[in-house]
Amino acid sequence: MDIIFNPPDNTENKYIQIMVEPLRQDGFRIHELDGLFSGWKHFWSIRLVHLNWFENIDDTSFFKGLRSFFRKMVVLTVIHLSGKKLVWTMHNRMTHEQKTGKMSSILTDRLLAWSDAIIIHSQLSRALILAQSPSLSQKIHYIPHPDFVDCYGPVPSSSPSDDSALRLLFVGAVKPYKNIELLIETVGDMKDVSLMIAGKAKDEAYKDSLTQLAKRFPNIHLNLAFVPDSLLPELLAKSDVVILPYDLASSLNSGTVMLAFSYQKTVICPEIGTLVDMEEARENFFGYRYEDPAGHRKVIRQAIDQAMALKKRDPKALEAMGKAMQAHVLSRQPKARVGNKLKQLYHKLVSS
Structure with a gap:
């Protein structure tokens, strides 16, 4: 046909x-x-x-x-x-x-x-x-x-450092609706938290503006270029949590959420349609809602604090959440x- x-x-x-x-x-x-x-x-x-x-x-x-x-x-x-x-x-x-x-x-x-x-x-x-x-x-x-399990290669055997610092990763196309500025400003003044933003920026002007903003914060690291498929598994493996502060007004589904779960990583993300469908597994990810930008910054900081406290209590807890979410998407x-x-x-x- x-x-x-x-x-x-x-x-x-x-x-x-x-x-x-x-x-x-x-x-x-x-x-x-x-x-x-x-x-x-x-x-x-x-x-x-x-x-x-x-x-x-x-x-x-x-x-x-x-x-x-x-x-x-x-x-x-x-x-x-x-x-x-x-x-x-x-x-x-x-x-x-x-x-x-x-x-x-x-x-x-x-x-x-x-x-x-x-x-x-x-x-x-x-x-x-x-x-x-x-x-x-x-x-x-x-x-x-669909899941992305093994689509970019197997899950690496390496894992994030066992120290108490929380390593956050944003990965994917870097566009304004994904609230990158809000994320940088929120994480930038947090102690014991680092953030890697990896992905191709919408255009050079947006890339330059984010670069200037991130210069103020030593715990923010930018890689504003397309991430080759071969590097994705290692990039995910070096993080504790994938953080995706999407705009609830337009976002509905997320392949990046599915990518994170497929590679045994939990997420911090607004409750878009992808996460709403996973209500029975919500104890293994950090979903949240917000009404406006100020509220968004507040609740995302609370979610980061929650993830950081969990890692300090049990260094393997976030890893276990990610593995549980991989099992969930493979079964569903x-x-x-x-x-x-x-x-x-x-x-x-x-x-x-």
């Missing part, structure tokens, strides 16, 4: 590979969205189109955003009118790009209306969709976010189960 899975590859995120590989093994021929109009024969051979993050629009300039918006609207309209099965994965509450938010909302409305199936990775997503339109309930299909949402659910959905759609 010829299908489009967009994007078909992503060198910075193993999620795409995990989702696509079982499809290829099952005989699906995966094509790029950009080639949809390469010829009539190819166009009519495509039976299903699966879109990820399609509602996101480049906000580096108004004209780039406008051009992207109209192009995407044309593509969506053609897919809809041609009768191809359309699948959309809902990854976020709303786009993280603030300047193109209105255009993104229009695209999201079309995706909700025209999709034959809406894949969600957390049950909170279902509630958000139904609050907007209860009639969409039959389109929603819950497929859990293993890669193989996710791949099977996606294949079953596709077959059901094209046979209907």
Whole structure:
């Protein structure tokens, strides 16, 4: 079967590979969205189109955003009118790009209306969709976010130092909605806590601003470049806790949370959809909620204090929490189960 899975590859995120590989093994021929109009024969051979993050629009300039918006609207309209099965994965509450938010909302409305199936990775997503339109309930299909166990290599045998200092790690794309400034300022004046921020900054201007801010604090360490896959396991192994102070207004699911759990690390993170689904395991991670930036800084500091006190009482406690979370994701949402659910959905759609 010829299908489009967009994007078909992503060198910075193993999620795409995990989702696509079982499809290829099952005989699906995966094509790029950009080639949809390469010829009539190819166009009519495509039976299903699966879109990820399609509602996101480049906000580096108004004209780039406008051009992207109209192009995407044309593509969506053609897919809809041609009768191809359309699948959309809902990854976020709303786009993280603030300047193109209105255009993104229009695209999201079309995706909700025209999709034959809406894949969600957390049950909170279902509630958000139904609050907007209860009639969409039959389109929603819950497929859990897959684990990343061994995707970047095995868990290293090395572990964080046994001293009482708490080693925090932020890893992933470094963007404003992830509250990096708040994190630096909160951890910067804390004793016996260090923070490593590792990941590619949104642009040079943002990189420079974070570098200037971090200079004030000797316990803040920056590596604002893409982290190669081969270095991720060691980077995680040297930390006690992965800290991810996401914006609750837009964030919903997190592959980085799943990455941390897959590599036996617990997290400090707001209660986004990924963590809400893990309520039965909440004693093994530090979830929290907040109402505003001031409240966010207060509760994240409390979570850090809690983790630090736990490590001082028992140097192996945080390690045990991480191992428990790896066992949890392996039992609830293993890669193989996710791949099977996606294949079953596709077959059901094209046979209907």
